[in-house]
Amino acid sequence: MNTVITHSIFTDFDIDLFKAGKHFRLYEKLGAHMMSLNGVQGVYFAVWAPSAHSVSVVGDFNFWQQHSHSLNVRWDSSGIWEGFIPNIEKGAIYKYKIQSSIDGVVTEKADPFAFFCEQPPKTASVVWDLDYDWNDAKWMQNRKENNALDKPFSVYEMHLGSWKRHVEDNSFLSYQELALDLVQYLKETGFTHVEFMPIMEYPYDPSWGYQLVGYFAPTSRFGNPQDLMYLIDKLHQEGIGVILDWVPSHFPDDAHGLGFFDGSNLFEHPDRRKGYHPDWKSLVFNYGRNEVRSFLISNALFWLQHYHADGLRVDAVASMLYLDYSRKKGEWEPNIYGGRENLDTISFLKEFNEAVYLNYEGVQTIAEESTSFPMVSRPTFIGGLGFGMKWMMGWMHDTLDYFKKDTIYRKYHQNELTFSMTYAFTENFMLPLSHDEVVYGKKSILGRMPGDEWQQFANLRLLYAYMFMHPGTKLLFMGGEFGQSSEWNFEKSLDWYLLEFSFHKGIKKIITDLNTLYKSQPALYEKQFTPDGFEWINYSDHQNAVFSFIRKGNNQEDDLVVVCNFTPVVRENYTIGIPRSGNLQSIFNSDETIYGGSGVQNSKRMLIQSIPYDGRDYSVALILPPLSVIAFQIV
Missing domain, CATH: 2.60.40.1180 (Golgi alpha-mannosidase II)
Structure with missing residues (x-):
């Protein structure tokens, strides 16, 4: 028996905005929302599935039976299925069972707008709310000043699952536990910001979080949404900004995810030359589809609104900008002007940045972009993409290549260091020594340094001091601040025991002092981009x-x-x-x-x-x- 009550929270204006790609608060409409209807508590469900023949909500409340709670399709050709189910409470486990009108295949999908998910390897969505009493008013009021481009910006990049773990069983620290240890550690070492590698729900640990399924749900590995809010709240109370990694570049084809959501290429581009990423074996969003743009920009604003994020670092921008990225001849098609630029992506990124900066004062967007694409961090009104900053990948590669050389040969390679100053002010550059540089056989940053033990540590101190004196903001991946000896391993904690040794203590001390120097010397930040x-x-x-x-x-x-x-x-x-x-x-x-x-x-x-x-x-x-x-x- 279908106990779904016909109900909608959409207005005609919502639908018009959605179809036009201009609805940037979609999470307030689509998804699962607890509410009272005619005095009865329950949940309103809404999902976008225009190629579906039928959509049902299945879960622990109806024994996962397909037709127990069938949603109704809207009459306005929006492709939205919706309905109110009474007597469902917070914590209910659910999915959408979707029968495609294309081939009749029935699939079970997690809710793209779920606020919470089961802990992997389980894959269902969880009815949840976003209620939280924030205590970071002082930070939020002063954020525009703290986050400005002419202020110190020293970022500690970290992977929550491997920064520190419980010694007894190698289990994760929770968001709540991190709020104790991490906040104190960042205060002690003096970083102005912390950047979390993706904390949106992801199914596969070796992806480090870069293959997202739950775009609106913080991963349940470390706790619930309010636990993450508590962590960010505590960071803000201690004057530490929070940057979240955001991945609009691709998504996995897991059966419960966004791929082939209603039996069609709903979120991904239908042309495999644009809709499939050969490097990561994943799907690529259709940036030219209005509803997908609404989904992605809504998602960006969601983390700024409900989790008080102070910035978004956008992953793999280069892969989005170029039609021929990692593709051989014949595997890509030029744009209408015969070029290799993805015009839909360029338009999308400009609109994303405009929406972010228009709606949230004092935040920053940061592009991980490795090519010479022009004006990435320049305003859209003069033709730029509109990012606040861009990773200086050229500086990173040239500098690390230089430092690994034996010192006797460095006199022949000084141009590798001085070259960065020929282009240092073409963008608002952030100098990154990121997670990508300490994996896959590249060695740790310390492990790259030549010479005996004393020279290795002296070179590392030299590298960090040179980095902090060079124009631009700074980013250092966790472990680098005390000279982690081995490569990063996402399956275990950093080697904190190294801090028992004087050379490693010295590295931590110099990073602390460099952060202090950076924050106390106006010459190091007031004109860092000019x-x-x-x-x-x-x-x-x-x-x-x-x-x-x-x-x-x-x-x-x-x-x-x-x-x-x-x-x-x-x-x-x-x-x-x-x-x-x-x-x-x-x-x-x-x-x-x-x-x-x-x-x-x-x-x-x-x-x-x-x-x-x-x-x-x-x-x-x-x-x-x-x-x-x-x-x-x-x-």
Whole structure:
């Protein structure tokens, strides 16, 4: 017997917006919503399935019987099936049983708009709500200031399932437990933001979360939706911003997921040349379909609205932008202008960014984009894609390639480091040392460093100090902050025991101090995206593998003089040009003994001489510690 009551919460305007691709609050309409109808408590269900012959809600409340609770299709050709089922409560387990009108095949699908899911490997959706009393009003009020592009932005990238685990059984920490350990750790190390690798529900652990099924549901591996809200709330209360990885680039073809949802290519592009990703063996959204655009943009805004996310890092943007990405000749079709750009994607990304920035003040979107596609982080009104920042993948690859070279050969490769400054201000770049760089045989960041143990750690300190002195915001993957020795393994905790050893303690200490320096020195952040915030002193001393530069803030007195020595040779009386008179005051030295260094250092304050050098009227002679970055202020 069908006990579904005909009911709708859609207005005609909702339907018009949905069909036009302009409904950005779809999660308020589609999905499962607890409500009272005529004094009876129950759940209103709505699902988009235009090629379905019939749709039923099946679950633990009706013994998973197909026709017990059949939904009604709307009359307006929207393809939405809906209805109210009384006496269903929060926590009910359900799916949609869909019979296709194309081939008659019956499938069971999880709800694309479910707020909560069963814990994998179970695959059903769970009736849930989003009620939570937030206590982060102070953070939200000040977020525009904290998240601005001219403020410090130092990101700790992490995978929740392998940051730390219970020692006794290797089980996950919950969101609630992370709210204790993680918040304290981020405060201690000084990062301004944390970035969670995808926490939306995913079925397969080895995907690290990048193959999503429940786009509106935080993974139940670590708790329920309110538990995640609690974690973010606690981070905000301690002044730490939260960035979520978001994956609109592809999705898996799991039987319960979005693929072939109603027997048709509903969410994915019907042309396999555009709708299938050869690298990840997954499906690609149809960015030209209005209803799909509504789904994706609604999803982005959902995490900003209900989970107070402060930013979205958009995964694999390059794979979305190019029709020939990872495809051989004959496996792709040019656009209408004969080019390789995916025009639907470009339009979608612009609209996504416009919707985010229009609706949420103080947030940032960050593109993981590895090509030279122009104006990724430029406003849409001047032709850009509209992202706030873009990962500087070129810097990452060139820098890591340089650092793995034996120091004796570095004088032949200095251009690999200096090249980044030829394009550093074409985008708002974030410098990433991400999870992708510590897997699949690439070794850990520490493991890439050449030399004996002392030199390996000195090189790592040098790398991190150079990264923090280079223009742009920063991102470091978990474990890097204490010199994880082995590659990242998603199945176990980081090797926290390493912090018992002095060299690893030194790495953690230098990261903490670099975060403090970054936040306290305006020259390192006020003009981190503009060319007037950087000036070379000397980039051409290849023979000694040394270069020097000035970082500039809004006020001249905040300028920093930075010198980098990429060899283990101590250089006495090394002269650099200085733009004005005064004293040079030391504020940072990566070779300090507290970090595990040799302790070679200059006087805390040195008189600048009226002797021209490096094309400047003044100069100073320094001692350059081995494998070091040293920084000074002119006072």
